Amino acid sequence: MRIWDLPPRYLCRAHLLGEHRELHCIGTVLTEGKKGYSQHPETLRWKGKLGALFRRHAQLVKEMRRRGYSHASPLDSRLATGSRVQSAMLESPDSQMQALRAKGCDCMLPRIASVQHGE
Numbered sequence: 001m002r003i004w005d006l007p008p009r010y011l012c013r014a015h016l017l018g019e020h021r022e023l024h025c026i027g028t029v030l031t032e033g034k035k036g037y038s039q040h041p042e043t044l045r046w047k048g049k050l051g052a053l054f055r056r057h058a059q060l061v062k063e064m065r066r067r068g069y070s071h072a073s074p075l076d077s078r079l080a081t082g083s084r085v086q087s088a089m090l091e092s093p094d095s096q097m098q099a100l101r102a103k104g105c106d107c108m109l110p111r112i113a114s115v116q117h118g119e
Contacts, residue, residue, distance in 0.1 A: 001025065001042045003056060005089050006096055008063035012106035017069070020060045024073060027053055031079045041090055051084035 001022050008016060026043050028034055030050060037043050046053045054075055061071050091099070100107045 001037055001040050003042060003046070003053075004096055004100075005086075005091075005093055006100075006109075008059050009066075010097075010100075010107055010109050011063075012108070013067075014105060015100065015107060016060065016063060016067075020057070020064065020073075023053065023057055023060065024075075027057075027075060027079075031076075045088045045090065046086070048082040049084075049086050049088075050082045051080045052082075052086035054080035055084055056086070 002019065003023055003026065004011065004015070004019055008019075011019065022042075025037060026046055027050070029036060029038050029043055030047060030053075054077065057075050064071050097109050100109060
């Protein structure tokens with residue numbers, strides 16, 4: 001389970017769509033009180049920051065549409081409570097880029113490690 005702290009345009013198809021799926025999982029856990037993954041560090045960092053989670057969802061959807069993918073799973077904006085800013089990270093953006101590079105996928109990461117958070 002992972003929500004990247006990198007601009008969605010950097011993510012390959014698998015990571016973009018995987019993050020979108022996992023974001024919905026986290027949203028469901030937090031808004032419906034589901035037990036699965038409720039204590040996962042990635043879920044816990046979004047607790048009280050549903051506004052930021054919904055913002056990230058909008059970024060992912062924008063990138064999905066830019067690539068010509070369809071999107072049919074909107075979030076209920078009435079549930080976008082709490083902070084609209086996510087400042088807590090499990091890993092730095094540099095560490096996240098290293099992890100993606102190690103996967104050998106098609107992520108389009110910049111050569112320079114200075115990335116603006118969530119851009």
